[in-house]
Amino acid sequence: MAALASLSLLMAGCSTHGPERTECGAKAAPVLDALSQFTAANVPAVGPEEIPVEMPGKGSPEEGAGLPGKGLAQHPMLYIGEGCNKMFLVHEGKVIWTYSTGPGWEYDDAWLLSNGNILFTRMQWAGEVTPQKKIIWRMDAGKGGEIHTIQPIGLDRCLVVENGSPAKCRIINKKTGKVEMEHDFSTADTGQSVHAQFRRARLTAQGTYLIPYLQANHVAEYDQDWRPIWSYNIPSPWAAIRLKNGNTLITDEREELTREVNSRGETVWEFKLSELPPEIGFKGCQSCIRLDNGNTIFCSRANGEKTQLVEVTPDKKVVWALRDWKHLGQATAIQVLDDPGIPEHPGDLQR
Numbered sequence: 001m002a003a004l005a006s007l008s009l010l011m012a013g014c015s016t017h018g019p020e021r022t023e024c025g026a027k028a029a030p031v032l033d034a035l036s037q038f039t040a041a042n043v044p045a046v047g048p049e050e051i052p053v054e055m056p057g058k059g060s061p062e063e064g065a066g067l068p069g070k071g072l073a074q075h076p077m078l079y080i081g082e083g084c085n086k087m088f089l090v091h092e093g094k095v096i097w098t099y100s101t102g103p104g105w106e107y108d109d110a111w112l113l114s115n116g117n118i119l120f121t122r123m124q125w126a127g128e129v130t131p132q133k134k135i136i137w138r139m140d141a142g143k144g145g146e147i148h149t150i151q152p153i154g155l156d157r158c159l160v161v162e163n164g165s166p167a168k169c170r171i172i173n174k175k176t177g178k179v180e181m182e183h184d185f186s187t188a189d190t191g192q193s194v195h196a197q198f199r200r201a202r203l204t205a206q207g208t209y210l211i212p213y214l215q216a217n218h219v220a221e222y223d224q225d226w227r228p229i230w231s232y233n234i235p236s237p238w239a240a241i242r243l244k245n246g247n248t249l250i251t252d253e254r255e256e257l258t259r260e261v262n263s264r265g266e267t268v269w270e271f272k273l274s275e276l277p278p279e280i281g282f283k284g285c286q287s288c289i290r291l292d293n294g295n296t297i298f299c300s301r302a303n304g305e306k307t308q309l310v311e312v313t314p315d316k317k318v319v320w321a322l323r324d325w326k327h328l329g330q331a332t333a334i335q336v337l338d339d340p341g342i343p344e345h346p347g348d349l350q351r
Contacts, residue, residue, distance in 0.1 A: 031337045032076065034116035037131035038089055038097035047133025051102030053085050058305075059326025067280070069311065069320030072327065075297075076337040078118065081308075082106030083301055084329025087120065091337075095327050099129055108148040108199055111343050112335055119158060121150045126160060128174065137174045146194060149201045152344040161211075163197040166190070169209065183209075183226050191215030200239040200287070205347025212237035212250065219250055232265050239287040243350050249296075251288050258288050258298065271296065271316060280321050282307040287333045290350045292340050295319065301330040309334065 037043075046052070064071055073093030080087045085107060089097040101122050110120040117136070119128045126147045128137040141147045145164035152158050153171065157180070161169045167190050171181040190197040196215040204210055208229065209222045219240045221230040236254035243249055247268060249260045260269040276282055283306055285298045297311045297320075308331035311320035322331075341348030 029338050029340055030114040030342060031112050031335075034112065034114060034131075035076070035089070035091055035096070035337070037116040040131070043097070043132055047099065047129070047135075049135050050100055050133055053100045053103055055084065055086070055325075055329055059324065063325060064307075064321075064323040067307070067321040067323060068318050069322070071322060072324060074311070074320045074322065075334075078110055078112045078335040078337065079328060079331060080107040080110045080120065080334075081299075081301060081328075081330025081332040082108060085122070086329060087118065088328055090328075097131070099133055106148075106332075108332055109150045110333060110335065111150070111152050112337060113152055113155060113343050115155055119150055119152050121147045123147060126150050126158075139172065144194060148199045151202055151346065153203060153346060154344050159201065159203050161198050161201045163190075163194045165194065167194075167197050169201060169211075171203075189213070189216060202240070202242065203346045204242045205244075205345075206242075210240050210242050210248070212240040214238060214253075219248065230263065232261055234259065238285075241288075241290060241350055242347065243290055244347070249288065249290055251285055253284075253286060256283070256285060258285065258296065269314065271298075271312060273298075275316060276310065276318065280307055280310060280318060281323065282310050282321065289334065289336060291336060292350075297334065297336070299331040299333055301332060303330075 072090055076091045078089055082105060086098055086100040087110060088095050106123045108121050112118050116131045117128050123146050125138055125140045127135050129135050141162055145162045147162050149161035150158055156175050157171055157173050159171050166187050167185040169183045170179050172179055193215055199214050200212055202210045207224055212219045214236055217235050218231055218233045219237050220228055223229050234250055234252050236252055237250050238253040239251045241249040247260050247262050251258050256273040258271050259267055262268055273285055282300060284300045288296055288298045290296050294314045295311050297309055300308060302308045307321050307323040309322040312318050343349055
């Protein structure tokens, strides 16, 4: 478990305390400092390996009118969506940077790191791109495999899940190429469809593995030796987040709900998309994030016409709904960039 030992050393010297600064003096939202790299003079309009794509939506001047919140100005964010292989950085109400990887499927996971690089999955491969649009690391899926999950562990390592027969979870040193941990999942446990095995997996702040089995209809947690320590049955768990309060926030794609459960499996909060006012026009949630203020943002592919993002308070008041097909594509996942936490510290962003 070399990677986990390194993770412990990484985390020991810099734990987050409060929204402003950490014990080691770094700002609690360091990715905001990285945004200036994306608008620098040395950033090309199109990168050397970039493949332009057509936008799937058809925006109109009146779209989003009357929806709550401040539109694109609500949050600075990294924004991706399956069906639109173009990632977007949004800051101060404008798209400040994009990167495209050509037609096909699909973006599912992406992270803006504190050094300014973006780590992402593209189904057929995973990669890391700089603000100057250079791919500095790439991992291709094996024959018949798919990569939908990636998570940074420090700046040099990452957790990757490759769907396949069998599916495999790995911790990879991007600098050396060494696989520092590998675990094979039983095909009988994950289901027969490679595509529907996993969308998200996470290494928690405690060093455990939190795995939503999309096709096998449950979420499982394992210790560092892959012994099961917790599980929860739920249809089609697209994503699961271990929150800082110890609860787990699970997105159920089939039943169109998000449920927060405690370690005993008790529901402590739940939001069904059917609870949204019909004028919001939101359907088909895939992932969500829990903000530091307690609000939850839901993300949807939205089929090129409906609302892409919705933010609700703990008491289920809608404070923001984004429908902007002029500037953005589908919203499978976002990273809110002014939320406290260091992305490459597992658990810091609660996602």
